[in-house]
Amino acid sequence: MSSFSLQDKTILITGASSGIGRSCSVECSNNGAAALILIARNEEELQKTVMMLAPATKVETIIADITHCENLEELIAEKVDIVGKISGFIHCAGIEKTLPLKKHTPQLYNDIFAVNVISGFEIAKILSLKKYKNEKSSFVFISSVAGMVGEIGKTAYSASKGAVVSGARSLAMELSRSNIRVNSVSPAMVNTPILEKMFDNIGEEASQEILKKHPLGIGEPEDVANACVFLLSDAAKWVTGSNLVIDGGYSAQ
Numbered sequence: 001m002s003s004f005s006l007q008d009k010t011i012l013i014t015g016a017s018s019g020i021g022r023s024c025s026v027e028c029s030n031n032g033a034a035a036l037i038l039i040a041r042n043e044e045e046l047q048k049t050v051m052m053l054a055p056a057t058k059v060e061t062i063i064a065d066i067t068h069c070e071n072l073e074e075l076i077a078e079k080v081d082i083v084g085k086i087s088g089f090i091h092c093a094g095i096e097k098t099l100p101l102k103k104h105t106p107q108l109y110n111d112i113f114a115v116n117v118i119s120g121f122e123i124a125k126i127l128s129l130k131k132y133k134n135e136k137s138s139f140v141f142i143s144s145v146a147g148m149v150g151e152i153g154k155t156a157y158s159a160s161k162g163a164v165v166s167g168a169r170s171l172a173m174e175l176s177r178s179n180i181r182v183n184s185v186s187p188a189m190v191n192t193p194i195l196e197k198m199f200d201n202i203g204e205e206a207s208q209e210i211l212k213k214h215p216l217g218i219g220e221p222e223d224v225a226n227a228c229v230f231l232l233s234d235a236a237k238w239v240t241g242s243n244l245v246i247d248g249g250y251s252a253q
């Protein structure tokens, strides 16, 4: 078996109803994952992801708002009983808002941090418990180049993505004793609904400026998903506490 294979692994993915999370689900399945537990709010869109998976992959879904779900541990426990203990987690659920500072409010920071940061680390807390985790596990948090490079209108979003990288690094230290590796992935612009919404919001001229800053053009969801598959696989068994930048050269300038 290739060390890049996800054979025998059960992987939980948030944000699986769209964009990068959907692509992560498909690529985990294509790379031999035994089972997937997929989480999102939109049942219809999540079902579309399920239809894209290889028939051999067992799949369970959880329809939930991860920011308002008091029984999330119970729901995850039920699914673990069915498909087995977890050996991988990708936190893809995220929201993005591009707004001038004068439009930033405490509520905006709260909303963005609730999905992008707190929910991911709370799920990691559940998945680090012995009763749910396999002997070895790997957690991947989707951050963004916005966590490293300044962008106008992104104060709250960038702050949340910086928090993802630094939180994941500390989690890597804390969970190494439990045989859990923790890493983040920082993409630049990727062709997904979140990007379409942002381009609608900032207008044609600003969108073109952003596109010009990507030497290899904007990315496709599978460019990010492939990096996640690597980090989940045993090929990355010595990789923890790192932030893998997948940005078509955006931050190299």
Ligand SMILES: NC(=O)c1ccc[n+]([C@@H]2O[C@H](COP(=O)([O-])OP(=O)(O)OC[C@H]3O[C@@H](n4cnc5c(N)ncnc54)[C@H](OP(=O)(O)O)[C@@H]3O)[C@@H](O)[C@H]2O)c1
Pocket (backbone or CB within 6 Å): 014, 015, 016, 017, 018, 019, 020, 021, 039, 040, 041, 042, 043, 045, 064, 065, 066, 067, 092, 093, 094, 095, 096, 115, 116, 142, 143, 144, 145, 186, 187, 188, 189, 190, 191, 192, 193, 194, 195
């Ligand atoms: N696309 C880019 O250019 C880009 C670049 C850098 C980083 N990222 C990051 O990559 C991640 C995925 O982005 P994407 O482009 O794939 O976005 P997307 O297509 O808009 O997908 C976002 C996903 O998050 C889920 N989600 C949002 N709020 C949720 C909540 N409260 N509870 C449960 N699920 C929730 C959505 O599912 P439901 O609506 O069904 O709940 C959806 O599946 C995000 O963290 C984003 O910040 C994206």
